[in-house]
Amino acid sequence: MSSPLLEPLTSLEAHEIPPCEAGESESCNLPTDIVLRSSDGTRFGAHTRNLGIYSHGFPKADSVVHTKDEVVLSEDSDVLMLLLKFMHLQPQPDLSLLSSKLLIKFANAAEKYGVYCATGVCKVMIDLSVNDQPFEAYLYAQRHGYPSILAKAGKLAITQEPAKFFAYAHSIGDTSWRDLAELETHNLPTKEVWEALKQYPDWPPIFGAWYYKRELMRETVFEILKSPIPVQHKGGQMRCADWYPFYIEVLGKMGTAVPSEKIFLQAIESSLPRLNGCGHCHIVINSMKIRMNSLNTIARRPLASFLN
Ligand SMILES: [Zn+2]
Numbered sequence: 236m237s238s239p240l241l242e243p244l245t246s247l248e249a250h251e252i253p254p255c256e257a258g259e260s261e262s263c264n265l266p267t268d269i270v271l272r273s274s275d276g277t278r279f280g281a282h283t284r285n286l287g288i289y290s291h292g293f294p295k296a297d298s299v300v301h302t303k304d305e306v307v308l309s310e311d312s313d314v315l316m317l318l319l320k321f322m323h324l325q326p327q328p329d330l331s332l333l334s335s336k337l338l339i340k341f342a343n344a345a346e347k348y349g350v351y352c353a354t355g356v357c358k359v360m361i362d363l364s365v366n367d368q369p370f371e372a373y374l375y376a377q378r379h380g381y382p383s384i385l386a387k388a389g390k391l392a393i394t395q396e397p398a399k400f401f402a403y404a405h406s407i408g409d410t411s412w413r414d415l416a417e418l419e420t421h422n423l424p425t426k427e428v429w430e431a432l433k434q435y436p437d438w439p440p441i442f443g444a445w446y447y448k449r450e451l452m453r454e455t456v457f458e459i460l461k462s463p464i465p466v467q468h469k470g471g472q473m474r475c476a477d478w479y480p481f482y483i484e485v486l487g488k489m490g491t492a493v494p495s496e497k498i499f500l501q502a503i504e505s506s507l508p509r510l511n512g513c514g515h516c517h518i519v520i521n522s523m524k525i526r527m528n529s530l531n532t533i534a535r536r537p538l539a540s541f542l543n
């Protein structure tokens with residue numbers, strides 16, 4: 236018996252415009268005349284006059300669906316509440332208290348809707364916290380034209396999230412950022428780079444070039460490994476008994492390891508105890524390390540040269 240009564244009540248509620256909750260200490264008494272619905276389904280009562288005064292095109296910019304009763308936005312409720320707070324004549328929220336994730340989302344929304352009393356402070360805050368989310372900060376700076384943040388965020392993104400940045404730079408056709416980022420992917424597993432690249436439609440040729448470069452590095456690692464220089468030990472032997480367990484262990488590790496200088500040196504370092512301090516074998520190891528320069532020659536070659 237209760238459901239026929241509940242139905243009309245729910246639809247009545249849906250047509251009501253909720254009071255404004257964006258005033259300082261939730262004390263806004265201005266009449267609400269529009270409902271904004273966030274992407275996660277929260278309905279906010281707002282004032283069209285304030286929206287007109289404090290924004291340039293809110294809520295009529297893109298990603299907006301007008302229905303008879305409310306305007307549906309692509310922003311979530313946290314972002315929408317911040318936008319509405321900034322569209323009141325009141326002290327504004329302290330953006331330094333926001334998580335870096337929310338700050339970026341809000342900054343992008345403020346730019347999108349032209350909420351100019353928020354865009355400047357957002358830019359300053361993102362510049363200060365660029366280290367937290369360099370890749371997102373890079374996208375923000377690129378989208379809204381902030382070159383000083385762009386350069387800083389790009390360099391940080393390359394070192395902190397090289398595979399992600401490499402794939403993104405490729406997707407937008409930015410070959411110089413792409414090749415810079417590629418230089419930082421040499422210590423990453425193949426799978427991580429492939430998974431970053433395959434998010435974009437035209438990944439096969441670039442992954443092919445990247446993998447070809449990796450295979451050349453692997454060949455070079457094994458060229459160095461398979462021909463250790465002979466060093467005469469006491470008694471005239473070229474190798475001592477300690478060499479073989481060391482050598483077999485390093486070969487085993489590098490068989491499945493990422494073929495980079497860093498990983499190669501780590502493999503040698505972790506197996507050194509097997510040499511029991513043999514000074515002659517250390518001469519062999521040192522010659523291997525010097526020969527690693529040929530690996531650097533390949534590593535530093537721009538990826539573009541592998542695509543042609
Ligand atoms: Zn209000």
Ligand SMILES: [Zn+2]
Pocket residue numbers: 468474475476477478513514515516517
């Ligand atoms: Zn030895």
